[in-house]
Amino acid sequence: MNENTIWIDSHAHLSMFEKEEMSAVLERAAKRGVGGVLTPATGRDDLEASLALAEEWPGRVVAAAGVHPHEADSLDSSLKRKVEQGCTQPGVVAVGEIGLDYHYLNSPREDQLAAFAWQLDLAIERDLPVVVHNRESWSDLESALGERVGRVRGVCHSFAEGPGEARRVLEMGLYVGISGMVTFKTADNIREMVAALEPNRVLVETDSPFLAPVPHRGQRNEPSYVPLVGEKLGEQWKKPAEEVAALSSAGFRELFGVRNDWPS
Numbered sequence: 001m002n003e004n005t006i007w008i009d010s011h012a013h014l015s016m017f018e019k020e021e022m023s024a025v026l027e028r029a030a031k032r033g034v035g036g037v038l039t040p041a042t043g044r045d046d047l048e049a050s051l052a053l054a055e056e057w058p059g060r061v062v063a064a065a066g067v068h069p070h071e072a073d074s075l076d077s078s079l080k081r082k083v084e085q086g087c088t089q090p091g092v093v094a095v096g097e098i099g100l101d102y103h104y105l106n107s108p109r110e111d112q113l114a115a116f117a118w119q120l121d122l123a124i125e126r127d128l129p130v131v132v133h134n135r136e137s138w139s140d141l142e143s144a145l146g147e148r149v150g151r152v153r154g155v156c157h158s159f160a161e162g163p164g165e166a167r168r169v170l171e172m173g174l175y176v177g178i179s180g181m182v183t184f185k186t187a188d189n190i191r192e193m194v195a196a197l198e199p200n201r202v203l204v205e206t207d208s209p210f211l212a213p214v215p216h217r218g219q220r221n222e223p224s225y226v227p228l229v230g231e232k233l234g235e236q237w238k239k240p241a242e243e244v245a246a247l248s249s250a251g252f253r254e255l256f257g258v259r260n261d262w263p264s
Contacts, residue, residue, distance in 0.1 A: 005245045007034040007230060008252045008263065009223040010177055011097075011131065011157045011205035014039040014053050014061065015046040017222075022053070026060055029223040033245070036263030037223050038256065040064040040097040040131050043071030044079055047086060054091025059264040062256065064096035064131045065089070072107035072115035080118070087126050093256040094154065095123040096131025100144075103135045112137075116144055120152055129255050130154035132174070138165055145172050155255065158207045162189065163196035170201050175255055177203045180213030180221065183232045194236045203255075204230045204248045 009029070014037060017025055029037065039061055041050040047065060054063035065086030067075050075083075086092055098119040100112050107115075123130045132154055134141045138161055145152060149172050156169050157177035169176050176197055182190045194202075204226050206213075212221035213228040230244040237244070253260060 005033045005242045006036075006249055006263070007032070007204065007226050007245045008036040008038070008249045009034055009206050009208070009226040010038050010155065010203040010248070010252055011179070012037050012039055012208035012223045013042070013046075013210075014208070015041070015049040016209050022057075025222055025224075026057065029226075030060075032224045032227055034223050034226050035060065036252075037061050038064060038093070038131070038252075040094070041066055041086070042068035042097055044074055044082070047082055051086050051089050051092055055089065058091055059262070062091050062093045062258060064094035065092050066094075066096040066098045066119055066131070067115055068097050069099050069101040069112045069115065069133060070104065070106040073111040075111070075115045075118070083119070084122065087122070087128060093258060094129045094131050095119050095126070096154075097133050097157070098130055099133030100137035100141050101133060101135040102137040109140075113140060113144070116141075120144060120148055123154070124148065124151045132156045134159070134161070142168060145174070149173065153255065155203050157203075157205060158211065159193070160190060161193065163193050166193045166197055170198060175201050175203050175251060177205045178229060178233060179205050179207045180211045180217075180225065180229055182229060182236075183213040184217065185214070191236055194233060199233075199237055199239065199244065200247050200251060202233065202248060203252055204233065204244070
């Protein structure tokens with residue numbers, strides 16, 4: 001791979017790594033050509049830590065402020081104020097991670113729907129993109145996004161629905177995020193979906209520390225593995241990995257409004 005290739009990991013939970021190892025994690029990523037990382041918050045417990053990472057590593061990390069659907073029932077007025085304040089902090093480029101998850105139902109559906117709607121509207125009000133989580137909730141997710149077509153922009157991260165749903169995401173003006181699942185031997189459905197996508201509307205991600213790509217499956221994931229995701233996408237599209245990196249990084253910069261020279 002060209003040594004000048006720059007990858008951006010569009011979704012990694014850096015707050016779930018030990019603070020003392022952050023320099024080493026980012027250095028390993030840089031050695032693999034991964035220059036930048038977006039780290040999304042998930043709720044009250046990691047909001048401050050996630051946003052602090054963007055402030056501490058301004059040339060390499062940006063953040064999203066938000067409440068994950070698992071934590072939706074905790075989104076009271078005080079947490080709403082924290083999210084609103086977070087959206088104004090240096091290095092915060094999105095509202096996220098937000099969305100719906102009906103697999104675990106760690107929060108009741110009605111709380112998830114209310115939290116998702118509030119955060120979507122906050123993003124519209126602040127003119128910020130969203131980082132969206134979806135699991136077994138497509139119908140309600142599409143409905144909420146569809147009601148705001150033309151006003152909301154963002155990425156449906158680690159997307160695992162079918163080709164038709166992925167095309168609908170693109171129709172609504174959002175990007176599709178692809179994680180290490182595309183490398184799993186049993187994930188023919190993900191590869192079928194990828195084949196239906198426009199490469200310039202796809203962002204690569206790790207979803208670290210989860211979903212480590214082959215050959216690291218079952219281990220802790222980290223941003224240095226994002227080229228493995230991009231290389232598999234290149235195989236599916238019959239494009240060189242360098243082109244996948246260029247398209248994904250350009251899409252990332254456009255969506256999240258970061259400088260053309262970021263990461264630096």
